[in-house]
Amino acid sequence: MEVDGSASTVSRGSQSIPLQSRRQRAFYQFTQQSLPACKPVLTPAWVITTFLLVGAIFIPVGLITLHASQNVVEIVDQYDTECVPEAFKGNKVAYIKDNLISKNCSRYLKVYKHMKAPIYIYYQLDNYYQNHRRYVKSRSDQQLLHGLGYNDTSSCKPEESKNGLPTVPCGLIAWSLFNDTYTFIHGRTELKVNRKNIAWKSDRDHKFGKHVYPFNFQNGTLIGGGKLDPRIPLSDQEDLIVWMRTAALPSFRKLYGRIEEDLDADDVLLVNLTNNYNTYSFGGKKKIVLSTSSWLGGKNDFLGLAYTFVGSTSIFISVVFLLLHMKNPRPYRERPYLPWNKQSVSSRRCDDTL
16 A cells, blocks of 8 residues: 555555545545444343343452451540530530640540551541632642742632741641540550551652741631641641541541550550540530551441442342243244344234234
């Protein structure tokens, strides 16, 4: 085949077909849906086999996934209500806003099954809408990376400056930083909580500056949450980095740290915590979560149940189709059942009855 650019033709031996004509014909075939295509014929055998195959694959995968999730040991304790003194049970907001009242609280967690290290510590917040549009937009990614060298922080309103000075980090997300703390006592010894590498490495390296330090942070009359050490760069403030990755749902967990030693069944942990964070103003809940992990991650039965349900449904449908096919079989490509022959067959039957 030879192509002549000046004549815009394609030569095939003795034939010469203009390229424009070939394009027009291909476009016509495409628009009229007359291009060569593979159209599989769904025979009863193919349909039944496909559903059986889907079931045979999905059910084992679902059971394996469900088993991995069931092997995850998880302890959840809600403490926001229990850590309020009896005198303030009716006015929790006044309790949390009064800085003169001690916020220390102790909780006991019983380990009901052996927990293998690492044991992940999460804090869970419920009824907390981090996905609110104004809340999500109230930050400056450029300022987090470049610090005071970036001046356009209008997106951080209403927390962009205090007392005429810029705030680093600015915005409502940083201002509302979670600030409850936890310590764990096992027997008479305090368990070491590893709080390093709890944030994504990509966030630490590329989204928070290594030479950007907190400045004029939480210096207003209204304090939203935790404070930051002005001597530590933002790239090392992993509590902040974890918090700044906003959640999509109103109930979420964020990683607090890791316990790097095993816990045996029937062990009792004493948790000394400071109940600083205000969730009472909007009816939120606070929980502390201890969890192990599997090859699939944390505890989540949904994926295993979904696979098992789809596989079981496919097996059921295949059995129903098989019974229907055995009850009313018909040969493949039987001519009387073709659409253009149905009318003639029906008319012939009417003539036979007459």
